[in-house]
Amino acid sequence: MRKFMKKVSIALMAGLMATTGLAVTGCSSKKADEKVVIYSNADDEAVESMKKALDGNGYKGKYVFQTFGTSELGGKLIAEGKKIEADMITMSTFYVESAQDKNKMFKDLSFDRNLQNENKFEKYESPITAQEGTLILNTEVMKENKLPAPKSIKDLAKPVYKGFISVTDVKASSTAWLLIQGLVSEYGEEEAQNILKNIYENAGDHIEDSGSGPIKKVRAGEVAIGFGLRQQAVADKKDGLPIDYVDPTEGNFTLTESVAVVDKDDNNKSKLAMEMAECIIKNGRSELIKYYPVPLYNGEREDAEQKSGNPKEFKEKLTLDLLKQHQQLSEKAMGK
Numbered sequence: 001m002r003k004f005m006k007k008v009s010i011a012l013m014a015g016l017m018a019t020t021g022l023a024v025t026g027c028s029s030k031k032a033d034e035k036v037v038i039y040s041n042a043d044d045e046a047v048e049s050m051k052k053a054l055d056g057n058g059y060k061g062k063y064v065f066q067t068f069g070t071s072e073l074g075g076k077l078i079a080e081g082k083k084i085e086a087d088m089i090t091m092s093t094f095y096v097e098s099a100q101d102k103n104k105m106f107k108d109l110s111f112d113r114n115l116q117n118e119n120k121f122e123k124y125e126s127p128i129t130a131q132e133g134t135l136i137l138n139t140e141v142m143k144e145n146k147l148p149a150p151k152s153i154k155d156l157a158k159p160v161y162k163g164f165i166s167v168t169d170v171k172a173s174s175t176a177w178l179l180i181q182g183l184v185s186e187y188g189e190e191e192a193q194n195i196l197k198n199i200y201e202n203a204g205d206h207i208e209d210s211g212s213g214p215i216k217k218v219r220a221g222e223v224a225i226g227f228g229l230r231q232q233a234v235a236d237k238k239d240g241l242p243i244d245y246v247d248p249t250e251g252n253f254t255l256t257e258s259v260a261v262v263d264k265d266d267n268n269k270s271k272l273a274m275e276m277a278e279c280i281i282k283n284g285r286s287e288l289i290k291y292y293p294v295p296l297y298n299g300e301r302e303d304a305e306q307k308s309g310n311p312k313e314f315k316e317k318l319t320l321d322l323l324k325q326h327q328q329l330s331e332k333a334m335g336k
Contacts, residue, residue: 035061035062035064036087036088036273036276037064037088038064038065038066038087039066039073039076039088040065040066040091041067041091041257042090042257045291046128046129046291049288049291050065050288053283053287054280056283057283059275059276059279062276069173070092070095073089074092074095074098077098077099077103078098078099078103081103081104081105082262084105087262087264087269087273088259088261088262088277089260090257090280091258092174092255093257093258093318094322100122100260105262106124106262108124109260111281113281114297114298114299115127116296125259126260126277127258127259127296128259128284128285129292130255130292130296131178131230131231131254131256131292132229132230132231132252132254132311133175133227133228133230134227134230134233134246134248134308135150135153135156135226135227135245135247135248136225136226136232136233136244137149137218137224137225137246138219138221138243139242140242141218141221145164145224147224149246151246151249152249153182153183153195153199154250156199156225157195157198161202161224161225162202163202164202164223164225165199165206166203166214166217166225166226166227167179167199167200167206167208167227168208168210168214169208170330171327173211175212175227175229176211176330177255178253178255180196180329181314181326182251182253183250184314184326185250185314186251189329193332196329196330197333197334197335199333200333206222212228214228215229215236219236219241230245230252231291231292231306234293251311252308253312254294254311254313256296259281281297
């Protein structure tokens with residue numbers, strides 16, 4: 001009998017513990033559900049700047065921040081629409097606009113954006129960063145191997161650079177799109193594909209999946225030249241690293257990333273998400289522009305040393321369809 005009662009007691013205790021555990025878990029889930037969920041494809045510097053703005057203005061502990069690669073987050077936006085878990089996103093602007101065209105998933109922003117160019121951005125988005133592409137050099141490796149400094153992206157196709165360059169695969173990172181935009185804009189798609197073919201052959205095993213891959217290899221001295229984000233090269237040179245950069249004759253093309261608020265039924269969370277979006281723009285830009293020094297808002301200025309030598313914009317509106325078109329061009333150049 002005692003053994004039976006002991007078993008019953010153990011069973012009751014286990015049930016009570018399980019019930020208590022469920023209650024605690026349910027409570028935690030409820031608290032988590034009350035937080036604004038932010039999805040982002042931003043680099044570490046941008047994420048930290050946005051968190052700093054939010055935490056310093058009363059939103060600490062009120063949000064959950066989750067980062068994704070551009071292609072992964074873009075896929076979620078297109079496939080899930082309003083059903084996405086996120087209440088707010090920061091993402092490549094062309095993906096934001098493509099997702100809105102397909103799913104009508106974002107609310108018009110309720111705050112004054114004070115943009116330098118209001119007509120360039122839709123009412124449901126506001127840019128957080130603008131990123132320019134350029135050629136990045138390791139001056140020591142260049143000197144050791146007696147390599148001539150390239151003047152253009154097209155120069156990377158020359159045999160002299162075989163084994164000395166690193167670029168990014170546009171299927172994996174939008175940074176490579178800045179390179180392809182330059183080639184297509186200057187030479188047309190057919191010649192751009194031929195140039196890309198030779199660039200990929202010269203890069204060999206140094207075709208990266210990450211946009212920061214080429215500059216990391218240039219910093220490490222594994223290659224002499226990479227194509228990457230201009231502001232990273234400027235910062236490295238300023239820090240005394242053996243890094244220099246060349247603004248290509250084809251141009252410094254730009255991609256922006258924007259914040260947008262998902263149009264959901266939860267009015268309280270949507271209101272809080274809208275407040276956070278405004279906070280990032282109005283309180284975060286002063287920090288963001290240090291890392292991404294392209295002025296976007298009235299009152300912002302660009303330092304002379306940060307100003308690119310040949311800023312350009314692609315002749316067509318940047319869309320997901322255009323990206324896919326250029327990805328196909330890239331795959332043909334790779335022989336796929």
